[in-house]
Amino acid sequence: MMLRLVIAFISLILAAGAAGAGEERSPVSECQLVADALPKASFVRFDASPSLQLAAADxxxxxxxxxxxxxxxxxxxxxxxxxxxxxxxxxxxxxxxxxxxxxxxxxxxxxxxxxxxxxxxxxxxxxxxxxxxxxxxxxxxxxxxxxxxxxxxxxxxxxxxxxxxxxxxxxxxxxxxxxxxxxxxxxxxxxxxxxxxxxxxxxxxxxxxxxxxxxxxxxxxxxxxxxxxxxxxxxxxxxxxxxxxxxxxxxxxxxxxxxxxxxxxxxxxxxxx
The missing domain is CATH 3.60.15.10 (Ribonuclease Z/Hydroxyacylglutathione hydrolase-like)
Incomplete structure (x- = not known):
């Protein structure tokens, strides 16, 4: 469950970053990214509080x-x-x-x-x-x-x-x-x-x-x-x-x-x- 929450939070951060830069981004499948990458994926570490991660995904x-x-x-x-x-x-x-x-x-x-x-x-x-x-x-x-x-x-x-x-x-x-x-x-x-x-x-x-x-x-x-x-x-x-x-x-x-x-x-x- 925590892995799903972290993935969702990362996706929200990436989307927000692109929007803030005024860029148009092609759709990216969160579901396929997870399926293709695991178990070899190395996830970026964000110093965000657990409550912020939960709020992003809840x-x-x-x-x-x-x-x-x-x-x-x-x-x-x-x-x-x-x-x-x-x-x-x-x-x-x-x-x-x-x-x-x-x-x-x-x-x-x-x-x-x-x-x-x-x-x-x-x-x-x-x-x-x-x-x-x-x-x-x-x-x-x-x-x-x-x-x-x-x-x-x-x-x-x-x-x-x-x-x-x-x-x-x-x-x-x-x-x-x-x-x-x-x-x-x-x-x-x-x-x-x-x-x-x-x-x-x-x-x-x-x-x-x-x-x-x-x-x-x-x-x-x-x-x-x-x-x-x-x-x-x-x-x-x-x-x-x-x-x-x-x-x-x-x-x-x-x-x-x-x-x-x-x-x-x-x-x-x-x-x-």
Missing amino acids: RDVTITYLGHSTFLIKTPGGISIATDYNGWLRSPRLPDVVTMNKAHSSHYTLAPDPAIANVLHGWSDTPGEKAVHRVVVGDAYIRNVSTDIRSFGGFEVNGNSIFIFEVAGLCIGHLGHLHHELTDGHFAEIGRLDVVMVPVDGGLTMGADSMSRTVKRLRSALVLPMHRRGPPISDFLAMFDQSFDWKISDNAAVTVSMATLPQKPLILVLKGV
Whole structure:
């Protein structure tokens, strides 16, 4: 936990320094930097008080489950992001950003409200090519990692995306309609995920065993199941040993920050799943 706090604090210092110098900086992924550098990284030492480090990282992000694969992420800066947006699972106000995947019509819409400023497709209009998103909206940096989807008895290359939202020092990932186990290359692109939203349908995406292996390798502090169709949630939970905690929540929302991430990986089943 302390390592995460220090990394978040360093990132804030670097960003503030660039802003103070009036420079424009290309987006830099905190999540990938950590994944690529450890365990060989040598971290710069800052003579900052522990209270200042905690204040820099103790910013709340609220994640609300709207249904199916759609979550609403609210950042400390007031940006709202809807995942796998289909147009009919709506939030109280129009999101600033929506992400989509096209495996099924319940994961996208080709006619989103034109007032939505940022519409990010998880697929490219050119078959086989990767969709590439590296977008900064307010206090959120949003990027994607392409995966394949099943199509007409085979696989459509790069037809799906795992979207990653970097905000308030947190690395938040949405696996989308993931149809296959990830390669080492995928894991390297993803980097660290503190929070991961994972489909638990048991077969429409991947079987529970394959999906649980993906979750175990990501080793996220907070695991949020989604896309449950048919199998009881207990089938997914049964795939994990005592190295994971789990909890059935009475709420559809969870508020999290770098300072409040669980010490032990927690599978949190939000209300409605």
